[in-house]
Amino acid sequence: MVPHRPVRFGTGPDPPHGTEAAEPAPERVRTRGAVRVAAHPPDTQTERVDDRVREHIRVAGVVQGVGFRPFVYTLACELGLTGFVGNDVHGVFVFAEGPPSLLSRFRTALSEQAPPLAVVDEVTATAIEPRGDETFEIAISEPSGQRATLISADSTTCVDCLAELGDPGDRRYRYPFLNCTNCGPRFTIVTDVPYDRPLTTMAPFEMCAECAAEYHDPTNRRFHAQPVCCPACGPELRLTDSTGTVLPGDPLDRTVAALRDGEIVALKGLGGYHLAVDAANPDAAATLRKRKHREEKPFALMAPDVAWARALCEIDEHERELLESRRRPIVLLDRRPDAAVAEAVAPGNRQLGVMLPYTPLHHLLLAGTGPIVLTSANLSDEPIAYRDTEARERLAEIADVFLGHDRGIHMRTDDSVVRSFEGRELPVRRSRGLVPEPVRLRRELPRPVLACGAELKNTFCVAKGSNAFVSHHIGDLENYETLRSFTEGIEHFERLFDITPEVVAHDLHPEYLSTKYAVERADVELVGVQHHHAHIASCLADNGESGPVLGVAFDGLGFGTDGTIWGGEFLLADLADFRRLAHLERIPMPGGDRAVKQPWRMAVSQLLSCYGTEPPGGLGVLRRNEPQLSAITRMCEGGVNAPPTSSAGRLFDAVAAILGVRDAVSYEGQAAIELEQLADREERNHYSVALPDSGALPDSVSIDAGSPPLSVPAGQLVRAVVDELLAGQRGELIAARFHNGVAELIARLCERLRDATGVGEVALSGGVFQNTLLLRRTVDALRRRGFRVLLHSSVPPNDGGISLGQVAIAGERDRRGECSPERG
Structure with missing residues (x-):
């Protein structure tokens, strides 16, 4: 969701990109099809008609294709103002003339009474010489210049259109493509800006006389509704x-x-x-x-x-x-x-x-x-x-x-997926209905940025000024079709928002297709961003914060600065730098990526780590996979095709396999999801972990200090699971106590890190925190200890939010002059 920026009234700065306050000549507007009516007289007794001022007003935000011009037109006529309103590449411009008190009311209403689909980020006004207009008009769009306007997301059918859909007497009765300025397709049909019918996939459909009359009538709900149509002239x-x-x-x-x-x-x-x-x-x-x-x-x-x-x-x-x-x-x-x-x-x-x-x-x-x-x-x-x-x-x-x-789709867009947490939206997949409305950055970027995102659940992000346009869900960059969707999407966003990136951010993993794409971009400066730092920066940007925070990044996989696979990380981070303060203890991941699809391998690795070569007998996971145990043991002991990982996601996989939830998965995160669902949500007991000695942490820790991180013995949680399982305890209680134990571990370790750093804010990010049971227990445990907790609400905590974090980091490093022009 786009947060509102403060609306600024009175005399504002000159319009951006060289568009001075001087307005077009009256003849120019009148000869280009403007709609016009006589203005009403002023409704105040305290000002004479000749006490008039004129202002050039600009409205920025999602203000095109949402009925904003007819709203301005109606409002101006009601107040007795004269002048005109139009669209251009920056948003909506208004030249309004009338008594000062009415202009003040007019500016306030532009923000406070905007149409349902509009998002007003900013209203600025510049005083200019009165011209003595007698009417208020709607000018046609002005397409030239550098684009700064925002495009609305697709929106559900409004109540008025639904009434027409079900009315046998209406000419659009049961017509599947009816829409108006308050609803219907937007982002998925837009080919360019300004948002006008010729620049949408509705261009081939010529409006019939009745639709054209509605389209040109500023008092009609379909005035300048670009997809307007009916059975006589629209798609079939x-x-x-x-x-x-x-x-x-x-x-x-x-x-x-x-x-x-x-x-x-x-x-x-x-x-x-x-x-x-x-x-x-x-x-x-x-x-x-x-x-x-x-x-x-x-x-x-x-x-x-x-x-x-x-x-x-x-x-x-x-x-x-x-x-x-x-x-x-x-x-x-x-x-x-x-x-x-x-x-x-x-x-x-x-x-x-x-x-x-x-x-x-x-x-x-x-x-x-x-x-x-x-x-x-x-x-x-x-x-x-x-x-x-x-x-x-x-x-x-x-x-x-x-x-x-036969209505074309210009940009494919999956459905968005969300869940509710603490009465707020927690995105799982940010796409249709949310994209391309921007996330507002806390500070303006020095230069335009493209962030290429991660490999799984990929999104990209293009950004300039204070607007970060996180893309629709692209998917896993593992085949040609998805890569094509990724590259086509970047080209479309760069064109739609007139962004030519000068800085390109990417993940550190050299084999990610998104990284390779970044490296191949010409004439840009590159910023490599560590995966889990991007997670925490994403949460910071999502909350309008800059840090530093204690960042807990729990996910499945991420390439670490030491060349190992990270995933259970405790960071001290801001938007430019981070320090790895602690992590879950590393264990082998036998078979590499095969261990992701076969959680039983991680169970064996955890058991070997906890018990050596003689884990307790009677465990079903060992019996079920007995033919392959010796090979997996050799992998773990010899370090052959068994990269070490601190992944929290793999810890959850291991416990799921030990409890018999599943040994193999058919989609990412399946074992952990089913482990969460197994857990008894009423259970409050937890398994404990003895934290390691914190002598490596000085009393005051800086982000760039060089002390080694603490290794947290999460295997103690595995031992507790095994003990209770062999004692005959119910799986529902064991699963719940494991979740509670992980939450308690996070909170206790953050408490110790706060003592060393003085930082009392915690940002939670990474796909593991889509687990609402773990999230609930962790947030509660942290708040009991006095922490302020930052959570996601605009972008997902999973890898779909990585690109926003990359933009935030790249922007801050660019501000500090730390971007690298080196290639390779």
Whole structure:
């Protein structure tokens, strides 16, 4: 979400980029199709009509494509002001003339009464000579100059449009593409700025006379709504088979029938294609899972409304607000035991990812079906399909029918995923509905920056001034399609926001495709950023802070400055530097990446680390994997293909395997997710760890000091798990006590580090903190000890937030003159 900046009134600085306060000649405006009416007289008795001043006002933020000009027009006419309003590459400009008191009211209302989709960052005003206009007008857009305007994210169908959708007397009755200035597609259809119809994928559709009349009427809800259309002039639905052959009959009715009959539908949405089946049909859900090659990862659901969602999940007030927000994300919710959902939708999972309809097409479909599975249309590990021909080719073996249309998607965008924590939004995947609205940086960047992000859950970020534009979810950079989506996305963002990066930030891992892309960029200065430092900087930037903080970065993998794999880190960090104060003890990761997919390997490594070559007998994980134990033991003991790691994610994997949760995973983080779900949330006891001697830490620690970090013996938690398991304790209690023990370890160690550093703020980041049980216990334990705790709310704690942290670090280092022009 974009935080508001203070609105500045009165005389402001000159407009940026050389656009002086002098306004265009009246003839220029009038000859370019401006809308005009006579202004009302002033509504005050205290000022004469000739007591007039004129101001050049600029409004920055998300103010294009959201009905801002007609709002300004109506407001000015109500106040009796004259002049004109228009769009340009900086945002919205206004030349307004009238009594000073009315201009003051006008400026205040520009921020406080803005349209629903607008986000006003700043209002500035410059006094100029009065001109004596008699009308207030709306000028057409001015496209020249360096771009600084912001683009709105796609937004759910508004109440007014929904009323038209269901009104048999309305000309847009049951029309799947109706929209207005308060809703509809934005980012996914924009090809360039300013945001006008010729620069969107609606350009091929010429408005009919009725739509054109609405579009040009400033009193109409569809005034300058760029995607405006109707059945006579807009996009059309078509239902086809996998070869592209159009099927007869009404496309909507046929699709509803197909879903009821258990067929798999490829559905073209706002940001790409989805695959849909009846959520209550076990055969359809199982077939979709088989064809999509998605063995166990949960599918998302779309419910017709909140009442339906409540029948599936427990929903508190904040979760309801998230579901019904204009962004319409997938919200992770606790599943009801009696939820009428096929087991194959989310096998063995206590939670469901639920969203509500966000397009007219969704509303029309779900009115006839009830809840449906709605998952990204792709094979496992591929980006979402969004081009029609590409979708038919890639999905021909999955979908039975294709419900498409002829409105193009310019930028593919997955659904956003969030959860609620302490009554605030905790993003898991930041994408549709949130992108491309910027995260505001605490300080302006000296030069434009591109941050290339991480390898998994990749996002990139382009930034200039105080705006950081974190991209939509790209995915794991492990194949050509995803890499192409990454490079195309960067090109689009650089063009859309007119950013030519001079500084490029990247991860330290030399084999990441994102790193290789950065190194190949010409004419830029490079900034290598350590992975976990980027996590903590991301949390700082998310909170508008600069540090220093005690940063706890817990995740699966990250390349360390010592060449080893980090992942359980305690850092003293600010936006430029960090020092590794402590870490979970390193253990071998037998088989390297294979240990990520086979958690039992990490269980064996932990057991060997704790007990040597003779771990306790009777452990199921050892019996189940007995044929391979000797090979894994040799790897760990000899250090062959067993890189050392301090990863917290691998610790959770090991405990999950020891408790018999699972030995192998089919998607990232599965074992840890299921371990969290196993845990009894009412259990408050915890396993303890004896912290190491802190003699290595002086009383005062600077960020760049050279003392070695403490190694924290997390294996003691593993021993406690094994002891209770062999004593016959329930897995639910053991899992809970392990979580509580990790939280207590974090809090106690932070307390010791505070004593040494004097720093009393803790930033929590990394994918492990998507675990809300661990997060809840950790936050509580830290607050009991008097810490102020920083959490994420705008970008995810996982690697999807890395790019924001890279931007923040690169900007601060650039400010200090520490960027490197060296290549390689």
